[in-house]
Amino acid sequence: MKPVNIKRLQHRSRRLAARRVGRNTLVVESASNPAAHHVVTVRYYRDGTLRARCTCPWAINRGVACVHVMAALEYLAARRGRTLSFWPSRADAMRQKRRIFYLRGTGSSAGDNGGVWITSRSAA
Numbered sequence: 001m002k003p004v005n006i007k008r009l010q011h012r013s014r015r016l017a018a019r020r021v022g023r024n025t026l027v028v029e030s031a032s033n034p035a036a037h038h039v040v041t042v043r044y045y046r047d048g049t050l051r052a053r054c055t056c057p058w059a060i061n062r063g064v065a066c067v068h069v070m071a072a073l074e075y076l077a078a079r080r081g082r083t084l085s086f087w088p089s090r091a092d093a094m095r096q097k098r099r100i101f102y103l104r105g106t107g108s109s110a111g112d113n114g115g116v117w118i119t120s121r122s123a124a
Helices: 006-013 067-078 090-094
Strands: 018-020 025-029 037-044 049-054 082-087 099-103 116-122
Touching: 006 067, 006 082, 018 067, 025 067, 037 067, 049 067, 067 082, 082 090, 090 099, 090 116
Parallel strands: 049 099
Antiparallel strands: 018 025, 025 037, 037 049, 082 116, 099 116
16 A cells, blocks of 8 residues: 655655664654654665565555655665655656665565655755
């Protein structure tokens, strides 16, 4: 299940603090409860796709690209001097003329509509 208002979620995700606790594991503060946190795990694949799993209710119910996943990916990108943008379709991402990644949903592949497209650019 893909988010409908991806740009609004992206904006909200930038207000969440994230920290790395393992090679592929991050802890991100909860969007609805500042005293709570969610665990996000990220896996990268050589074909330019990635998977991210979160412990929030949206992600547990097969949602892809929750605000916590976006915050975790932004945190990782920022450590490399990059910033990310999230897009609902490949066509939207391609128009940006940037490096493209695909965040796969559960059981999705890069050719279907089950995931979210990500573009990366220099933060400077």
